[in-house]
Amino acid sequence: MPAETPNVDMALNIVNPELLVGLLLAHLLADFYFQPYSWVKQRNERHALALPLYLHALLHGLFAFIVLLLFSGNVSKTTLVISTAIIAVSHFKIDVIKSYCAQNTTTFMADQIAHIIMILGVFLYATNQWQSAQQVLQQIDLKHLAVVLAYLAVLKPSSIVIKQLLSPWSGEVLTSSAQPKHPNDPPTISTEAQQTLSLAGQRIGYLERVLILTFVLLNQFSAIGFLIAAKSIFRFGDLTKHQDRKLTEYVLLGTFTSVTITITIGLACRAMF
Structure with missing residues (x-):
């Protein structure tokens, strides 16, 4: 070298x-x-x-x-x-x-x-x-190609994998939140709003995985913990107001699945250096 x-x-x-x-x-x-x-x-x-x-x-x-x-x-x-x-x-x-x-x-x-x-x-x-x-x-050698491959992998391919892994619970979460259980519950989100939030969630997932992969490649694992903690704080209020345990578990499952996949890809990429 x-x-x-x-x-x-x-x-x-x-x-x-x-x-x-x-x-x-x-x-x-x-x-x-x-x-x-x-x-x-x-x-x-x-x-x-x-x-x-x-x-x-x-x-x-x-x-x-x-x-x-x-x-x-x-x-x-x-x-x-x-x-x-x-x-x-x-x-x-x-x-x-x-x-x-x-x-x-x-x-x-x-x-x-x-x-x-x-x-x-x-x-x-x-x-x-x-x-x-x-x-x-x-x-340009194996290291550069591995980095490019890793960043591409944490975008759309990872989104598809995460969606498929969460598919057994997706229908259950949507069904349970389709109608308010009590008059005092928050109003149901319209279909159009759900689609917009879904796209926003996809972009957030892209940015989250790109940041985590960057931190792994830079060997800054403490920054990953800070990122997850910051996201949890921002989402805590929404999940608490929603008062839906299934949705909370679904969001946590999606977050940890995304983090696990990204860290795995990052470690595999670093192994090629």
């Missing part, structure tokens, strides 16, 4: 990192702070015919041009112009494609990833670091 350290350090020796950070900062400013909601609305309604979309792309090009001019060093004028054009044109095309898609979290993440990839490409082109990028890719 020590013999590989010099290669890794050489591969990660980025030339002119100020340019990369500057391009990312320019994207952040142009995409989130200098883009009014009215521009976004017109883009989603009129797509490529929306004038604000062209203004938005030009603004990205202008910000990128300023950053390239300040931090690219002795780059040629041709490289400067081509890099600026790539930023502006690629941003326009990516946003046009996004305007035809459903406006949800998945689309937003895909849009931002595409923009960042283009920025990285422009950075490598302007600084001529393609060989360094290849060296970085060559350093």
Whole structure:
């Protein structure tokens, strides 16, 4: 292992990192702070015919041009112009494609990833670091793949496994909480509200397992105890008000199942290091 350290350090020796950070900062400013909601609305309604979309792309090009001019060093004028054009044109095309898609979290993440990839490409082109990028890719080994696999495993696959493990009790909990047992009991949650809470619970489960896996990989098991304790405190009031022992047991069973699965995946991942 020590013999590989010099290669890794050489591969990660980025030339002119100020340019990369500057391009990312320019994207952040142009995409989130200098883009009014009215521009976004017109883009989603009129797509490529929306004038604000062209203004938005030009603004990205202008910000990128300023950053390239300040931090690219002795780059040629041709490289400067081509890099600026790539930023502006690629941003326009990516946003046009996004305007035809459903406006949800998945689309937003895909849009931002595409923009960042283009920025990285422009950075490598302007600084001529393609060989360094290849060296970085060559350093990917079992450890990196194991970490990626672990994070993917604690998301949807784990959710499906947890749902299947809890399925013997799911129907019983829903049936027992379908109708109030006493006039003073809390009102029954509507079907639409239950679906919304279910989606919120899924997202909470994702975040919980990602945090626990991160703590396991960092060997910070005490932080896992703090996370579980904090969640228990927040849920205690809701479960007490609900006065449903079955629901309380169901929530605890789901929490400990999620924690057990995540810790197991994390320990298995660490065993590959």
